[in-house]
Amino acid sequence: MRNKYDTTYTRPEDVKHEWLLVDAAGQYLGRMASQIASLLRGKHKTTFQPSVDTGDNVVVLNTSQIKVSGRKTTDKLYFWHTGFPGGIKSRNFATMQKENANKVLTLAVKRMLPSGPLGRAMLKKLFLYEGATHNQIAQQPKPIELQK
Numbered sequence: 001m002r003n004k005y006d007t008t009y010t011r012p013e014d015v016k017h018e019w020l021l022v023d024a025a026g027q028y029l030g031r032m033a034s035q036i037a038s039l040l041r042g043k044h045k046t047t048f049q050p051s052v053d054t055g056d057n058v059v060v061l062n063t064s065q066i067k068v069s070g071r072k073t074t075d076k077l078y079f080w081h082t083g084f085p086g087g088i089k090s091r092n093f094a095t096m097q098k099e100n101a102n103k104v105l106t107l108a109v110k111r112m113l114p115s116g117p118l119g120r121a122m123l124k125k126l127f128l129y130e131g132a133t134h135n136q137i138a139q140q141p142k143p144i145e146l147q148k
Contacts, residue, residue: 015047017055019056022143025062028067041114053122058125058126060105062131077090
């Protein structure tokens with residue numbers, strides 16, 4: 001017999017993943033990325049469990065219109081290494097935004113998710129588009145408004 005103190009465990013097969021639509025036009029990068037990471041993890045649901053992927057699929061439109069505050073367009077740097085000696089490379093936010101606007105938001109969200117197989121599975125549920133049209137029309141994503 002169960003009492004009120006029994007813990008319920010969310011099983012992966014019991015989770016229902018919804019589709020959400022976010023418009024990134026005029027949004028600030030960090031605030032938007034933290035809210036998207038929370039939606040991907042499923043922290044907004046009552047069935048949230050840290051070890052289970054309970055999050056939703058998120059479609060983000062207009063990633064080319066993301067803003068950053070202050071002088072971050074020129075001062076914020078992205079680093080990577082080529083694997084060769086002395087092969088460290090860097091680009092600022094404005095250059096990354098011009099070359100591939102989706103990469104900026106992907107990196108911000110990826111670094112806010114857990115590392116490992118669970119975080120990689122959550123990141124696969126993020127769909128980014130630079131324009132106002134998307135390919136997930138058949139899934140009928142629900143438009144949601146993020147906090148400013």
